Amino acid sequence: MTAAARATRITSAVAARPRLWWAVTLGFPAVYHLMMFAALVARFQAWPNYAVTYDWLGNVTEIIRATPSLSDMGAIIAQEWLFEVGRMNYDYGNGISEWSLHINPAKVLIICLLGGLVATLTTLVAARRAQCSSARLGGAGAAGGLGAALVGMTNVTLAWVVCCATPNWVVGLAILGLGVSSSLWLEQFGWWIEYAGFVLLLASLYLLSGDPKTAETAHQTAIPQSAMGAPR
Amino acid sequence: MLRHVTQGLAIGALLAVTAAAPAQAKTIKVAIGHQSMCTDTYTAGIVVKELKLLEKHLPKTGKYKDVDYDISWADYSSGGPITNQMMANKLNIGVMGDYPLIVNGAKFQATDSLRTYYVAGTGYNVKGSGNAIVVPVKSDIYKIGDLEGKEVSTPVGSAAWGMLLKAAQDNKIKFQLKNQSPAVGAANIAAGKIDAHSDFCPWSEIMEFRGTGRKIYDGSEAGVPYLHGVVVRKDLADEYPEVVQAFIKAVYDAGKWIKEDPMRATDLMEKWTGVEKEVLYIYFSKGGHLSLDPTIKPKWTEALTFDHTVLVREKAIPPLDFKEWITEKYIKAAYKDMGVDYEKDKAEIVDPAVANAGLPNEIWHARDGIKSYATLPEFLGAVAKFRATGAKINATYVYDKETGLKLFGKTAFWVTTPKGGFATFLRRGEAEKYAASVDGKVIDFEDAIGMKSS
Numbered sequence: 001m002t003a004a005a006r007a008t009r010i011t012s013a014v015a016a017r018p019r020l021w022w023a024v025t026l027g028f029p030a031v032y033h034l035m036m037f038a039a040l041v042a043r044f045q046a047w048p049n050y051a052v053t054y055d056w057l058g059n060v061t062e063i064i065r066a067t068p069s070l071s072d073m074g075a076i077i078a079q080e081w082l083f084e085v086g087r088m089n090y091d092y093g094n095g096i097s098e099w100s101l102h103i104n105p106a107k108v109l110i111i112c113l114l115g116g117l118v119a120t121l122t123t124l125v126a127a128r129r130a131q132c133s134s135a136r137l138g139g140a141g142a143a144g145g146l147g148a149a150l151v152g153m154t155n156v157t158l159a160w161v162v163c164c165a166t167p168n169w170v171v172g173l174a175i176l177g178l179g180v181s182s183s184l185w186l187e188q189f190g191w192w193i194e195y196a197g198f199v200l201l202l203a204s205l206y207l208l209s210g211d212p213k214t215a216e217t218a219h220q221t222a223i224p225q226s227a228m229g230a231p232r
Numbered sequence: 233m234l235r236h237v238t239q240g241l242a243i244g245a246l247l248a249v250t251a252a253a254p255a256q257a258k259t260i261k262v263a264i265g266h267q268s269m270c271t272d273t274y275t276a277g278i279v280v281k282e283l284k285l286l287e288k289h290l291p292k293t294g295k296y297k298d299v300d301y302d303i304s305w306a307d308y309s310s311g312g313p314i315t316n317q318m319m320a321n322k323l324n325i326g327v328m329g330d331y332p333l334i335v336n337g338a339k340f341q342a343t344d345s346l347r348t349y350y351v352a353g354t355g356y357n358v359k360g361s362g363n364a365i366v367v368p369v370k371s372d373i374y375k376i377g378d379l380e381g382k383e384v385s386t387p388v389g390s391a392a393w394g395m396l397l398k399a400a401q402d403n404k405i406k407f408q409l410k411n412q413s414p415a416v417g418a419a420n421i422a423a424g425k426i427d428a429h430s431d432f433c434p435w436s437e438i439m440e441f442r443g444t445g446r447k448i449y450d451g452s453e454a455g456v457p458y459l460h461g462v463v464v465r466k467d468l469a470d471e472y473p474e475v476v477q478a479f480i481k482a483v484y485d486a487g488k489w490i491k492e493d494p495m496r497a498t499d500l501m502e503k504w505t506g507v508e509k510e511v512l513y514i515y516f517s518k519g520g521h522l523s524l525d526p527t528i529k530p531k532w533t534e535a536l537t538f539d540h541t542v543l544v545r546e547k548a549i550p551p552l553d554f555k556e557w558i559t560e561k562y563i564k565a566a567y568k569d570m571g572v573d574y575e576k577d578k579a580e581i582v583d584p585a586v587a588n589a590g591l592p593n594e595i596w597h598a599r600d601g602i603k604s605y606a607t608l609p610e611f612l613g614a615v616a617k618f619r620a621t622g623a624k625i626n627a628t629y630v631y632d633k634e635t636g637l638k639l640f641g642k643t644a645f646w647v648t649t650p651k652g653g654f655a656t657f658l659r660r661g662e663a664e665k666y667a668a669s670v671d672g673k674v675i676d677f678e679d680a681i682g683m684k685s686s
Contacts, residue, residue, distance in 0.1 A: 062322065063320050080320060
């Protein structure tokens with residue numbers, strides 16, 4: 001089956017359920033950030049007591065002005081925050097931010113893209129339910145889910161003062177209970193894990209957009225249509 | 233790939249915005265990141281800020297004649313975020329401790345186009361005091377060996393964490409390491425929820441002063457100097473070297489101001505930072521933990537190089553070319569302008585064991601301020617007398633016989649000798665050893681006062 005035919009099948013699936021696609025695409029980033037917030041509140045058993053908005057555009061403009069190398073510029077801009085909400089501990093001195101959630105536009109873009117892929121996979125699963133075996137659907141769904149989890153995990157923007165107070169994806173792991181040394185060790189593999197996540201998602205789309213194998217088709221045709229509840 | 237595409241799009245759009253921005257009058261931005269909860273950064277942070285010492289030294293002639301300075305200060309609880317903000321050019325000067333300094337230099341050198349310079353120190357303790365391991369005050373743990381198999385927390389990545397790792401290696405002990413922020417660690421020590429907590433200045437002394445914790449290991453035992461310093465973005469330093477020199481002059485002035493009157497300084501610093509003045513006094517007074525000296529000594533380079541190897545082992549941080557990063561050019565020029573002999577200051581290293589020998593013990597009387605006593609019996613007699621009259625004592629200070637470190641009188645281990653003499657120690661083990669050698673007895677502060685009041 002050609003790539004063009006697969007792409008047509010995917011776009012048809014999206015076109016058949018536009019509302020579902022938009023709901024998942026837009027809802028995913030919102031749910032993702034709410035889940036991070038909920039994880040913090042649940043983990044630390046406390047509500048945030050401060051919020052800060054940053055001049056993201058102004059800061060990015062300054063980075064562009066002050067950074068000669070384009071590759072450096074991109075990496076630094078990717079770290080810029082738009083909004084921060086967290087908890088300040090005032091027991092000592094003028095206060096210390098114990099933990100916080102950061103909204104980082106570069107990360108939000110990636111999560112929106114992830115949301116789009118998850119939405120596409122969702123519509124494709126719905127469209128191909130009649131043509132594919134449950135094993136194929138389940139396999140593609142599981143691989144896609146794992147991919148989404150990996151991408152989501154590596155784009156966490158939580159900060160915890162014990163991890164030197166910088167928002168970093170491994171902070172999410174540390175907050176969830178993984179040892180800090182292990183979490184920090186994993187940091188170097190972040191990009192590979194993120195790429196692997198996207199590859200898994202794309203592989204799921206590829207798998208579902210293709211024709212079922214002969215054996216799978218034969219298995220399906222061996223089942224009488226009447227047994228599947230089709231009208232006689 | 234995906235990330236690069238996203239970044240590329242964002243950069244493209246914003247380049248257009250930048251190009252369209254109107255031209256503005258010449259303003260030099262000096263944005264400093266400091267830490268009001270880290271005592272060793274104060275001479276390049278809160279003191280310079282509050283006394284406006286930078287403004288005093290900024291150049292206003294020649295090429296700076298028509299320049300406006302846009303000075304801003306940002307307070308952080310650790311060095312990591314300061315480095316991030318420096319990379320984004322929101323800050324161009326950062327003040328932090330040894331380990332975060334190394335991360336700063338290494339992270340900048342890992343970029344294609346950005347660099348920082350380590351241009352000056354703020355203060356140091358040559359033996360490593362400032363970091364310490366503290367246990368709950370009622371704990372039966374008295375030495376680091378007792379921590380075998382116990383739960384020990386520390387802010388991972390901090391200077392205290394580095395010290396803890398070295399202490400564990402040196403003493404061949406293993407414990408369960410937990411990552412806890414200073415505030416959380418201090419709260420857990422107060423509640424007895426953790427066996428020990430390792431932290432940086434002034435957290436150990438805060439716990440001791442509040443009566444919740446007791447030091448069992450001082451950073452001086454690790455034998456690696458503990459120091460803090462100033463890093464500056466290369467673009468600021470290259471374009472406006474006189475501004476960097478002005479900052480270093482301000483650091484020097486801040487140290488001089490503290491040394492002139494430590495009580496006045498700690499009183500004001502308490503108002504600026506929220507850290508108790510009695511805790512700050514143990515750092516900034518004569519004989520205190522901190523030697524205020526911005527010079528860059530060869531020993532500091534050795535210490536930072538050692539610290540880098542620790543970080544490489546634990547976190548795989550990028551390499552750091554110390555020759556490129558550490559530069560004395562600016563501090564030498566600043567000292568020359570001030571007419572101060574840089575090489576003389578650079579050659580001087582304060583060892584508390586030597587420098588504090590013979591310093592008087594002190595009582596911080598709530599009304600009359602600091603009172604000094606040459607001997608421990610005189611000191612104890614005065615404490616007993618003040619207490620008898622109901623006078624309020626803010627804090628008392630003595631010196632560890634072993635290391636020369638300044639201690640709170642109430643947390644020291646006291647040894648009384650058969651001849652009525654006294655000696656004070658940081659650790660119980662050394663106190664017991666000394667007591668055995670002089671046929672004396674280890675007692676606590678209250679017992680010692682009792683002996684002088686009876």
